[in-house]
Each structure stands twice: as C-alpha cells, then as structure tokens.
Amino acid sequence: MPKVLISAKLEQEGVQLLRAVPGIEVIETEPLNGDALVEALRGVQGLIVRSETKVKADILEKTPDLKVIGRAGTGYDNIDAKTAAARGIAVLIAPGGNTVTTAEHTLALMFALARHIPQANEKLHKGEFDRKLIGVELTGKTLGVLGLGNIGAVVAHRALGLRMKVIGYDPVIDAERAGEIGVDLMPLEDVIRQADFLTVHTPMLPETKHIVGKRAFEICKPGMRLINCARGGLVDEAALLEALNSGRVAGAALDVFEKEPPGADHPLVQHPRVVCTPHLGASTSDAQTKVAEIICRNVGNFLTGKEYVGRVN
Ligand code: NAD
Ligand code: MLT
Secondary structure, X not given: OOXXXXXXXXXXXXXXXXXXXXXXXXXXXXXXXHHHHHHHOOOOOEEEEOXXXXXXXXXXXXXXXXXXXXXXXXXXXXXXXXXXXXXXXXXXXXXXXXXXXXXXXXXXXXXXXXXXXXXXXXHHHOOOOXXXXXXXXXXXOEEEEEOOOHHHHHHHHHHHHOOOEEEEEOOOOXXXXXXXXXXXXXXXXXXXXXXXXXXXXXXXXXOOOOOEOHHHHHHXXXXXXXXXXXXXXXXXXXXXXXXXXXXXXXXXXXXXXOOOOOOXXXXXXXXXXXXXXXXXXXXXXXXXHHHHHHHHHHHHHHHOOOOOOOEOO
16 A cells, blocks of 8 residues: 655645545654654655655665655755656656745735835834835836746736836746746846846756846846745845845845745844745645645555646656
8 A cells, every 4th residue: 555654734635635545545744854754754655745854865765665756835946856766756746836825925025125014014013103114116117037937927917917017037938928928038137137126936956046146236226126935045145145235235025045944143134124034935825725735636646547747857
C-alpha cells in the first residue's frame, strides 16, 4: 500500500481527498528536515511539503522508496527537482492554486507602500496623529513587472484596472501573450529604467538570483518603489539597503527574504521606509484550500496510475 508523508500543515480539505483514495495511507507530521525527514520517509512513496521542508540531494540520496514529491504551492526552490528526476522521482507543484491570493498581496503591499499605511497605523497606535505622511497616487504611474507568468499576469491585469501603465520583462513569453495581458514587453533594463513601481514575479533560478541588484538600483528612476512577493534571493538585500539609504529608492515592500525568518534586527525589517510581511503571499484560507486540494489530488492520481498535472521535472 503506497504511503504519503505530509510534512507540512495542510488544509484538511486536501488531506481528506488523499485519505479517500483506496489503498493510500496518509501520515501527517509537522514540517521535518534532515535526519528526521529521512527516517520518516523509510518505506514511504509520496511526500508533500510546503517551503519549510528542504528536499535537496542529501535527502534524496537516502530515500530509495520515494516516487513523488508534491509541493503545496508554486515555488519549488526548496526541492532539488533535477536530482529527483535523475533518481526517478517526480516533482509536482500546485499550479494556479495561490495565484490570485499572491497577486492580491502584491497589490496590498503596493498600496501600503504608496500611502505609508503600516507606518501611519503604528504611529496612531502610539497616539501620534501624524498627517505629514504624504503618499503618492498609483493612477498614471508605471508598474514594471519582472516575470509575466501566473502571478505577474494577474498583478498586471489588476494594475491596468487601477489605470497604471504596465510594462514587463519575461524572456519566455512572446509579444502576442504580452498583448493579451495588456503589458508592453521590453528588455529588462528598460523596464527597470522606466518603472515607478517595480514588482518581481520570477521563479528563484541561478539566472534570476539578484535580478534586482546593484545595477538595477544604479539605473532605476530616483524614487522608485520596489515590491517583492516572490523569493528573497531575487533582490540583493545589501544593494537595496544601500539604495534606500542613499534615497535612490523611495521605499520597498518585502514579503520574502534571503534568509527566513530574517531576524528582528535585520536592517531591512527595521528600515523606516520598508513595509514587510512574513512570507504571507499565499496565506489566505482560499489559496491554502486550493493548493492542498490540487496537490493531494495529483499526488493521489500519480500513485494510483491516473492522470495528474503540475509535474516540473
Ligand atoms: P509562473 O511559473 O507561472 O511564472 C513565472 C514566470 O517567470 C514565467 O512566465 C517565466 O517565463 C518567468 N521567468 C523565468 N525566468 C525569468 C527571467 N530570467 N526573467 C524574467 N522572467 C522570468 O510562477 P508564478 O505562479 O507566477 O509564481 C512566481 C514565483 O512567485 C514562484 O516561483 C514563487 O517562488 C513565488 N511565489 C511566492 C509566494 C509567496 O508566498 N510570497 C506565493 C506564490 C509564489
Ligand atoms: C509558493 O511558492 O507557493 C509560496 O512561497 C507559498 C508557500 O510557501 O506555501
């Protein structure tokens, strides 16, 4: 009988779908790592994780029974999908399950950044009625979107509804698709040069590491505002700090960090012009139910020889 280890806190709507598959045994644990994960995967064919469990080569070398890893989300940089493929292990993600939720979080952060909402809230909680917190309008401003996949496209669509001008960079999509989304596709540096607000929605890959780095902050518009709801390593944090301190960048909104949790004394977390959230991009009950259902259904299908979607390796 195939066993599936869920090494994450997963919505029960999804878990129940998997439990209902005849012949599958489900084991739920808190997020495991290292030796504890290897031990728990003895005799187990399926593994479901979120981002807390790291499934790199050191783990995959010691899990001979594993056949499929399901990522209850989109970004799978916590899984070594290449090594998994070489060892005959399929990696599945939950495409689309958290797209709208993460796009909405991006927009929430963009508004918060434009109007200093967290700072104003914090001051008022302390009894300070500060009406000098002057913001900027979004209407008429240019939003640069790096990565026009599922989330980038929804962000662009919503931003067009706010009457922003939307430009973007994505080496994979063509002008026809960009036209459907309503985005002017242009080279990376042109997007960075023209954006009033810049938002990142690429996967974390060797070629996207620090896609917004020192060079970006040299060429960007003075007063540009940055939003990162994708992955910490896409933005060079040291370069961002320098750009904020020099005034080149007016503000940043960060949901993700190079190291998570970043620590309370992290200079970006403490920066007065940074708005931040603790990797909450996908955290709505709606999205968590959807990703749990998608991944449990597909891992179940994979293990019982039925059609499945979301394979990335
Ligand atoms: P997606 O695969 O649909 O889209 C990614 C897009 O990036 C694709 O269109 C791809 O062509 C493009 N891309 C690839 N390389 C690029 C490059 N070098 N430059 C520019 N674009 C490039 O993925 P998605 O669902 O839109 O999610 C994007 C990322 O957001 C995920 O990989 C994940 O890391 C992150 N994410 C974060 C949260 C969160 O909680 N904060 C939630 C969901 C997703
Ligand atoms: C994702 O890539 O889907 C997000 O980071 C959300 C999550 O970690 O669950």
